[in-house]
Amino acid sequence: MADFRPAPELDVTEWLNTPEPLSLSALRGRVVVAEAFQMLCPGCAQMALPQLARVHEQFSRMGVAVLGLHTVFEHHEAQGPRSALEAFLREYRYSFPVGIDRPAPEGRGMPVTMAAYRMEGTPTLILIDRHGRLRRQAFGHVPDLQLGAEIMALIAERDAA
Amino acid sequence: MADFRPAPELDVTEWLNTPEPLSLSALRGRVVVAEAFQMLCPGCAQMALPQLARVHEQFSRMGVAVLGLHTVFEHHEAQGPRSALEAFLREYRYSFPVGIDRPAPEGRGMPVTMAAYRMEGTPTLILIDRHGRLRRQAFGHVPDLQLGAEIMALIAERDAA
Amino acid sequence: MADFRPAPELDVTEWLNTPEPLSLSALRGRVVVAEAFQMLCPGCAQMALPQLARVHEQFSRMGVAVLGLHTVFEHHEAQGPRSALEAFLREYRYSFPVGIDRPAPEGRGMPVTMAAYRMEGTPTLILIDRHGRLRRQAFGHVPDLQLGAEIMALIAERDAA
């Protein structure tokens, strides 16, 4: 499986819902499920984030790291403030860690991590294996049945290795 | 039906999705369906506003006035800016008029119209008859079947009068 | 409104969930909501019958007569026996009256009442006003918001008359 490229490191300015900042290098050895989202993106609020909460609920106890990545690439003044994101997470009772993607140097457009992954938009699901390799990147909705299987396939690689 | 009190006038600082400001006095003679909401309230985003969009779709052509009222009473800095609300309405493609309830004089807590109606929270549905009387105020979810019946009952009063 | 034709009488061989047989003539003066269905029709089991149960729950107390009509026009040997229909109604806990449409004389194809209404298939919703006139016949799904409004419009005609 040498054909999977390393997942680009997360370039995050602030972390919410976690006492310590996270990084992919520190998570090496664990399967990582990340969801890039914007709080005002309907597909994120209605589908992807409720699904991420289910993933967090089910797979955290199996050692999987589950996290959100707030990748604001439109409506910056509305979605940009940390206070807005905090209010959003509290209202929806999301308890997984969320990192705020570093804004582009020019202050507009796609933030740094989102650009490094060449994402097409939000929501984008990302699966990273125990070796830090990017195994799956999906723009839009992935059904629960399929997502459960994909995560478990990565978990099972430990025993096979 | 002299036992219904007049619906308090809307005290709105700005209107979105409409070329002209609205007022209950100008809407006299029409049935009015209004939904008080906050953009970061999950019950509003997931249930009440999609329902209001269905009401707008179905009943506008029958002369019913359908409108939203943004009643920010928590997370003011996150939900307060007009730009945030505009982004929210655009992302969710809501085309009904939305008024921004006038903030409380002290800048915190319940805004003016919300207080005049003594609302318990968001979402709150409001039905007003052709005579400007408050016929229904409901905090939380009202099923579609019931809401359709209640709106039609007010429409039908015209013929009965 | 003289342009609405009289609703053809129900030609039913047996009634379930009711101590007495029903007839449209005996229901004159009441609004009638009827749903033609087959127990093995997916659109009936998943959408139309749960909706009819909601209509029964909400509108019975307002004097509306709510009933099902089992119109078997395919898979006769599977859906035909009264015992099968009884088991179906019991399992799904449907408590509204259900009439079994009289089979066609030749034993195959569309039963008698279904043919009299020239239905296209199942589910078919039927609304009948207080004067026994057929006011609405719809093949397929009618949204709750619209159905609630249509039923209420017929209820409200009493006061207007």
Next chain:
Amino acid sequence: MADFRPAPELDVTEWLNTPEPLSLSALRGRVVVAEAFQMLCPGCAQMALPQLARVHEQFSRMGVAVLGLHTVFEHHEAQGPRSALEAFLREYRYSFPVGIDRPAPEGRGMPVTMAAYRMEGTPTLILIDRHGRLRRQAFGHVPDLQLGAEIMALIAERDAA
């Protein structure tokens, strides 16, 4: 994993949706997902069978055997005839193989396979590993995310073995 008992063989009188009868012994070497159901059981028709169709769609191409088991233990005269089950499967467009569990000798009560598994009712989900061992038996609903993970865990045992 010597603590998993062998899955009792399926005792089936007839198979639908398959040119050849199936048996667990012939399926040895493959992961098996089976759902015991009754066509008039609401939890089966509304939840478990649509889920089994999703499992069939996703996992068949990975070599998983997906099948239904019609375990009639109530309303025998309504659910018993093969023609009723055939009509049901055709109407709902279910294409996975379905076996009809052998009726109890006395003709009433729990059929033979259902009794061998000591099932509590329908729907009951059954997962069998490549060695023919019963790895999971669940009465009621299992969420898609979890089911996808459980099936994949069994698939992954091949590589680990």
